Amino acid sequence: MMDSKRANTNSEIVAMITGSLYPFILLYGFYIIINGHLTPGGGFQGGAILAAVFMIRYLSMPLFDIDIALFQILEKIFFVCIVAVPVLFILSQWGFSSDFFNSTYFIIMNVLIGFKVCCGISIIFFRFMFYEGK
Numbered sequence: 001m002m003d004s005k006r007a008n009t010n011s012e013i014v015a016m017i018t019g020s021l022y023p024f025i026l027l028y029g030f031y032i033i034i035n036g037h038l039t040p041g042g043g044f045q046g047g048a049i050l051a052a053v054f055m056i057r058y059l060s061m062p063l064f065d066i067d068i069a070l071f072q073i074l075e076k077i078f079f080v081c082i083v084a085v086p087v088l089f090i091l092s093q094w095g096f097s098s099d100f101f102n103s104t105y106f107i108i109m110n111v112l113i114g115f116k117v118c119c120g121i122s123i124i125f126f127r128f129m130f131y132e133g134k
Helices: 004-008 012-034 043-060 068-092 099-132
Strands: none
Touching (some): 012 099, 043 099, 068 099
């Protein structure tokens, strides 16, 4: 059985390495989201990669400074946007005019879906860590 003080200590090397990986993980997640209309991948896969940043941050430095309520509010806002953007796109009839507007629509939808998935997976992870893990 491990001592509770020992279980909470973290390696400075792990914290430093994960801290240096954050920009690359974020860049890769945004790349997957933005190029989702051209390559395999898209909003869900990129959102899961972006959520990994929050998970890695917590696992390397277990601080309880994450506000789950903020993630829930953002997730609801992104859901409303995911519903509103297609309606506005169809009503404006831009979707039938050119390929530029169709590509723009897919990019916007991938970004919204990616951020919503990032918030959702982060909420699930932190719920398990903060409330269910005790």
